[in-house]
Amino acid sequence: MYVFYIVLLDVLRKDFGLDFGNNVILKMKEEGMKIFVFPFEGYWRDVGDIASYYKLNMKLNKDPPELNLFNSKCPIRTHGSKNPLQDY
Numbered sequence: 001m002y003v004f005y006i007v008l009l010d011v012l013r014k015d016f017g018l019d020f021g022n023n024v025i026l027k028m029k030e031e032g033m034k035i036f037v038f039p040f041e042g043y044w045r046d047v048g049d050i051a052s053y054y055k056l057n058m059k060l061n062k063d064p065p066e067l068n069l070f071n072s073k074c075p076i077r078t079h080g081s082k083n084p085l086q087d088y
Contacts, residue, residue, distance in 0.1 A: 008033075019048060042074070043067045 002020055008028070028035055043066075047053040059066045069076060 021046070021048075 008024070025035060045052070045056050047056055060069070
């Protein structure tokens with residue numbers, strides 16, 4: 001997960017590419033912006049392009065999936081829609 005101040009939008013407007021790991025963060029460093037990191041030891045996969053996103057989704061469809069989506073120690077919280085159910 002990346003968290004940025006709105007000032008990053010000025011950096012993104014420049015034509016240097018939008019890959020955060022290879023372009024945005026390096027450009028921020030070059031421009032003297034402060035960068036902070038937090039060591040993360042959980043499940044993480046780079047889904048920076050459609051192929052990576054698809055590959056990750058296929059891994060989660062395996063039995064058992066690579067990531068336990070029902071881990072009570074690390075719940076996934078979502079906001080449910082209040083729309084009516086679909087009728088087919």
